[in-house]
Amino acid sequence: MLQNVPGKIWLFDYDLTLYGEEERCVINSLDHRISLFVQKTVGGDFKSAHKIRTDYLERFGTTLAGLMAMNQVDPDEFFDFIHQPEYLIYPKKAPKKLKLLQSLEGPRFVFTNGRHDWSEAGMAHMGIDSAIDGVLDLKQLGWVGKPHDSAYQKMEHWLSEKLPSMGRSMPKDSHDIILLEDSLRNLEPAHRRGWTTVYVNPESDVPDWVDYHISHLLELPTILEIFEN
Numbered sequence: 001m002l003q004n005v006p007g008k009i010w011l012f013d014y015d016l017t018l019y020g021e022e023e024r025c026v027i028n029s030l031d032h033r034i035s036l037f038v039q040k041t042v043g044g045d046f047k048s049a050h051k052i053r054t055d056y057l058e059r060f061g062t063t064l065a066g067l068m069a070m071n072q073v074d075p076d077e078f079f080d081f082i083h084q085p086e087y088l089i090y091p092k093k094a095p096k097k098l099k100l101l102q103s104l105e106g107p108r109f110v111f112t113n114g115r116h117d118w119s120e121a122g123m124a125h126m127g128i129d130s131a132i133d134g135v136l137d138l139k140q141l142g143w144v145g146k147p148h149d150s151a152y153q154k155m156e157h158w159l160s161e162k163l164p165s166m167g168r169s170m171p172k173d174s175h176d177i178i179l180l181e182d183s184l185r186n187l188e189p190a191h192r193r194g195w196t197t198v199y200v201n202p203e204s205d206v207p208d209w210v211d212y213h214i215s216h217l218l219e220l221p222t223i224l225e226i227f228e229n
Ligand SMILES: [Mg+2]
Pocket: 013, 014, 015, 016, 017, 181, 182, 183
């Protein structure tokens, strides 16, 4: 069981982790904007833009990385275009998630491959923003996100600067850093660093190295050992 005690650091991926698979329309609305941005950048029709997107995704890990390498795209320009709220769907109010997050001992942060304004707007819609102590986003990661090792190194460095300002200290045992993620690819480097990994995904095929598996964020209490004082 995962101990819910002070001294633990809770890190949450945003997309498809803080909001789940049942709200895939949220990420789909963003994906549509990404394809439109590719079309605007490379020209041609929507279908071929979508093809280029898939190709970039495979070759560079993300569409943005491909656009930066192949089309010299400015990442802020990319995010300004895809984050226009009138075209996007946001997750629904989530009072149960708010309660759950508030019940976790220790600080809670978001660790995301998006730009911070996307997760911040989504968390405000969900009404859970007050339970999150900060966001480390792709911009702060120098536009090189998970699963690159540099992202996890930067997260540790960020925590070591952030925690003292909250009257907390960096955990001595890296196992006290807990990452909740829907992507195995992004969990693996965390596992290699000795962080505790929680795979949040309805998928039933789970590799042995994963510490905990839940199919949805709201199942977290099922793996949580709570100490009452
Ligand atoms: Mg995700």
